[in-house]
Amino acid sequence: MYNLGDEKIPEYWVRDVYFQYFCGGVFFEHKFPFDPSDFCHFRKRVGEEGVTKIFSYSVKLHGSEVLKQAKFVLSDTTVQENNTTFPTDAKLRKKVIDKCNKIAEHAGINQRQRFTCESKQLLRATYNGHHPKRAKAAKKAKNRLQTIANKMLRELDRKMPEAQKVFYKSDIELYKRAVNQQKNDTNKVYSLHKPCTNCMALVNYTVAKSKVYAKLLYLYCFRACRFCKDHDTTFSTVILSDFSFSRR
Numbered sequence: 001m002y003n004l005g006d007e008k009i010p011e012y013w014v015r016d017v018y019f020q021y022f023c024g025g026v027f028f029e030h031k032f033p034f035d036p037s038d039f040c041h042f043r044k045r046v047g048e049e050g051v052t053k054i055f056s057y058s059v060k061l062h063g064s065e066v067l068k069q070a071k072f073v074l075s076d077t078t079v080q081e082n083n084t085t086f087p088t089d090a091k092l093r094k095k096v097i098d099k100c101n102k103i104a105e106h107a108g109i110n111q112r113q114r115f116t117c118e119s120k121q122l123l124r125a126t127y128n129g130h131h132p133k134r135a136k137a138a139k140k141a142k143n144r145l146q147t148i149a150n151k152m153l154r155e156l157d158r159k160m161p162e163a164q165k166v167f168y169k170s171d172i173e174l175y176k177r178a179v180n181q182q183k184n185d186t187n188k189v190y191s192l193h194k195p196c197t198n199c200m201a202l203v204n205y206t207v208a209k210s211k212v213y214a215k216l217l218y219l220y221c222f223r224a225c226r227f228c229k230d231h232d233t234t235f236s237t238v239i240l241s242d243f244s245f246s247r248r
Contacts, residue, residue, distance in 0.1 A: 006036045006037070006039045006040065007036055009036065009039075010032035010036055013032055014029070014030060014031065014032055083193075083194070084190060084191045084194060084197055085191075087190040087191065088126070089142055089145075089146075089181075090122075090123055090126040090141070090142050090145055091123070092178045092179070092189065092192065093142070093145040093146055093148075093149045093178070093179055094119050094120075094122075094123045094145060095178075095192050096149045096152075096153070096175045096178055096179050096192070097115055097119045097145070097148055097149050097152060098119075099171070099175060099192065100149070100152040100153060100155075100156055100175070101114050101116070101152075103156060103168060103171070104152075104155075104156060107160060107164050107168075109155075109156065109159045109160065110159075111152075111155065112155065115148050115152070118148070119145065119148060122141040122142075122144050122145050122148075123141075123145070125137055125138060125140075125141035126138045126141050126142050126145075129142070146179055146180070149175070149179040150176075150179060150180070153172065153175060153176060153179070156168075156172065157172070174189065174192065174195050175192075177189050178192060
């Protein structure tokens with residue numbers, strides 16, 4: 001739009017809050033997040049074929065023929081954040097425990113224990129789990145959350161009548177996937193209320209100078225939401241899903 005070069009983009013980005021908001025910034029920053037030479041490194045890494053592929057994706061997603069042919073509606077969330085918190089195993093397991101309690105209450109199931117207070121304390125214990133002094137306690141708390149969640153799922157499976165099992169079948173299967181998924185699994189669950197959210201680009205871009213920025217960078221992978229009218233599901237994708245690059 002403005003025909004800016006690699007050296008001029010950081011100048012405009014730093015002084016223009018609209019540039020930062022369009023790029024997904026949460027707060028105003030006074031320093032460009034990486035060196036302008038990385039633009040050149042990225043273009044060299046993806047090559048002419050990569051640039052052509054990016055352009056073709058853009059045409060397919062936003063071309064004039066999309067409205068006539070497509071059966072879905074596109075919502076670009078570059079300036080509209082996806083309502084998905086940063087996914088961790090502990091958060092998902094705590095949510096599964098709360099969901100199980102709601103299902104049991106709605107279905108009239110008499111539970112042996114709800115684990116409401118204990119699950120809150122265990123979730124807090126997982127915070128800052130990468131710190132050497134907290135790593136052991138955080139891992140223990142995370143495993144305990146998994147044990148509680150599986151226990152409550154088994155209790156629901158035992159006590160629910162067949163009609164309710166059929167009604168909650170998809171939810172129970174989703175909860176079991178979320179609780180027992182491993183680090184290297186495919187088709188992982190990142191959100192219970194948006195189960196089809198998919199992080200297509202695990203960014204390997206080492207411009208992050210802090211862990212907080214690295215988490216924000218990971219969060220911004222949840223971008224373009226596609227609402228399928230036929231299946232009533234939500235997909236979150238990233239156009240640059242095929243490229244993984246690092247700073248040199």
